[in-house]
Amino acid sequence: MENNFFLLLGLFICVNVHAQKKDSVYAFSYFKNNGQDGLHLAYSENGLTWKALKNDQSFLKPEISSDKLMRDPCVIRGADGLFHMVWTVSWTEKGIGYATSKDLIKWSNQQYIPVMEHEEKARNTWAPEITYDPINKEYMIYWATTVEGLFPETQIEEDNRYNHRMYYVTTKDFEYFTDAKLLYDPGFNAIDASIVRHDGRWAMFIKDETKVPVQKNIKIAFAETITGPYSDVSAPITGNYWAEGPSAINIDDEWIVYFDKYTNHQYGAVKSKDLINWEDISAQISMPKGIRHGTVFKISKKELKRLMKIK
DSSP: OHHHHHHHHHHHHHHHHHHHHHHEEEEEEEEOTTSTTOBEEEEESSSSBOEESGGGOOSBOOOSSSSOOOEEEEEEEOTTSOEEEEEEOOSSOSOEEEEEESSSSSBOOOEEEOTTTTOTTBOOOEEEEEEEETTTTEEEEEEEEOBTTSSGGGOOGGGTTOOOEEEEEEESSSSSOOOOEEEEOOSSOEEEEEEEEETTEEEEEEEEOOTTTTOOEEEEEEESSTTOOOOOOOSOSSOSSOOEEEEEEEETTEEEEEEEETTTTEEEEEEESSSSSOEEOGGGOBOOTTOEEEEEEEEEHHHHHHHHTOO
């Protein structure tokens, strides 16, 4: 009798997971040009062929900062069921943008989060991302900043003295935020971190921004807790091209990492089952023309249907 119970329970879980997969499609948030017209969205049913929504027009125009930009939009579905988005508001300001939505169509008022305003020598706050930590039931927001004078061993004139490291805050409600702290110093100029949960630990995809000798590729580091400490980085997982803005999702038990081949004006992707051995599948993906730096996430088919009605 007990064996039958566990057999039925396993069957129920398997059917439920399959139903969830069947109901899901994939969405991609991105910007175009300099980010001046705001949030763009695309969708895919298989993670390879992507189509722009709303005729590739903006879903949300930027309103905050003197530059009024919406670059590097990162969207996740939170534990509360809402979509939460952060983005780069400016090339030089010390905060980031935040907004939330129930449906990706109507958005809350745009909020400026002054994450680095306390740091007099901070030059920027670029490419913020959000990851939800189910263990501590809180969100971590993290981004790249150059603080003038820090880490002088990797500061060079060829990069206009930009010398980023990753910083973070945590929040449970997007109203109160902890003080900013250093998240990761990999020993080089680093930007564009994106963190996922894999096999009971955290994996950080990160861009090695080193210009001399040139790197400009994506690497991985691992940690037992979301705030680290993170391991030394891996060898590059991307090829002989400049890559930035990694974003990962697990599809059919394989991780696909999308990234911007920004000097080639193309998008690329690599895939792996174990985050160790990687295959370049850039030739298999198709993205909207002009897409820049974005993030991938899941939505339901019902949500996609509503999005497709927006003209």
